[in-house]
Amino acid sequence: AQTVTQSQPEMSVQEAETVTLSCTYDTSESNYYLFWYKQPPSRQMILVIRQEAYKQQNATENRFSVNFQKAAKSFSLKISDSQLGDTAMYFCAFMNNNAGNMLTFGGGTRLMVKP
Amino acid sequence: ETGVTQTPRHLVMGMTNKKSLKCEQHLGHNAMYWYKQSAKKPLELMFVYNFKEQTENNSVPSRFSPECPNSSHLFLHLHTLQPEDSALYLCASSQESGDPYNEQFFGPGTRLTVL
Numbered sequence: 001a002q003t004v005t006q007s008q009p010e011m012s013v014q015e016a017e018t019v020t021l022s023c024t025y026d027t028s029e030s031n032y033y034l035f036w037y038k039q040p041p042s043r044q045m046i047l048v049i050r051q052e053a054y055k056q057q058n059a060t061e062n063r064f065s066v067n068f069q070k071a072a073k074s075f076s077l078k079i080s081d082s083q084l085g086d087t088a089m090y091f092c093a094f095m096n097n098n099a100g101n102m103l104t105f106g107g108g109t110r111l112m113v114k115p
Numbered sequence: 116e117t118g119v120t121q122t123p124r125h126l127v128m129g130m131t132n133k134k135s136l137k138c139e140q141h142l143g144h145n146a147m148y149w150y151k152q153s154a155k156k157p158l159e160l161m162f163v164y165n166f167k168e169q170t171e172n173n174s175v176p177s178r179f180s181p182e183c184p185n186s187s188h189l190f191l192h193l194h195t196l197q198p199e200d201s202a203l204y205l206c207a208s209s210q211e212s213g214d215p216y217n218e219q220f221f222g223p224g225t226r227l228t229v230l
Contacts, residue, residue: 004157033215044118045205045221091158095215102171103219105158 002027002094006106013082014114020067021077021109023092031097034068034075039108040088048090051075082113117141119222121206127228128196136191136225138206146212147189148219149181152203164189165212196229203227 003026013019025034032053039045051059051068058066063083067076079086092106119140128134140147149161163171164183178200180192189206203224209217 042223044223047218050215050218097215102160102163102173103158104160107157 002029002032002096002104004092004094004104004106006090006092006109008109009107010110010112012112012114013079015082015084017082018078018080019082019111021079021090021092021111023075023077023106025073025075025092025094025106027073027094027096029096029098033095033097034066035093035095035103036064036066036075036077037091037093037105038086038088039091040085043088045091049077079111084113084115087111087113119206119208119220121204121222121225123225124223125226125228127230128193129230130196130198132196133192133194135193136204136206136227138189138191138222140187140189140206140208140220140222142208142220144208144210144220145186146209146217147183147186148207148209148212149189149191150205150207150221152205152224154202158205161191163212170212193227196227198229201227201229 005024034051036048038048049061049064063080065078089108091108093103122137146165151159160173161175162181167183182190205224206222207219209219
């Protein structure tokens with residue numbers, strides 16, 4: 001079974017600064033996918049970024065980028081130029097390629113962006 | 116209505132009550148999911164339906180009974196719940212299950228309190 005661990009329950013960052021959220025996972029699979037989801041307060045969860053394990057290049061989506069270290073089983077999310085709207089819970093998630101779209105989530109990190 | 120909607124948004128019920136949660140997706144998707152988000156535990160997948168057929172039951176107690184009459188609607192029937200079942204219940208949909216490139220779109224959730 002896969003496990004996903006987010007060791008930072010809460011973090012804060014000043015507006016316009018950069019913050020990195022940590023995620024580690026444990027799996028015996030070689031072909032899988034990793035995701036970061038954002039859940040703003042009282043709003044719906046949305047996908048932020050996705051990384052395929054077979055790709056060495058780190059995924060990037062505008063101000064969001066990941067540092068994927070496959071050997072270390074680490075998948076951190078970097079948010080550059082933080083904005084007030086980035087305040088949310090962030091969940092790291094894992095999907096085995098053969099798992100029928102079943103996501104395993106970490107416990108989440110609550111990020112507060114301060115003005 | 117657009118995206119994934121859930122009703123009711125809040126529900127308070129006694130342990131002997133029977134109630135149902137409703138999810139509707141307006142995205143033309145064929146897969147739908149129920150997740151449980153508790154305060155103290157990571158987001159947990161409960162059930163997966165693909166083309167109206169249940170493809171996953173993640174060892175969910177029988178007091179939770181899902182129903183998927185068509186690809187647009189998903190219900191979660193609740194009966195004789197326990198206080199520890201209090202949580203945010205999230206519905207999601209995707210084009211199909213089994214493909215990690217099919218992004219899951221989440222609803223706003225139903226906040227359930229069992230007294």
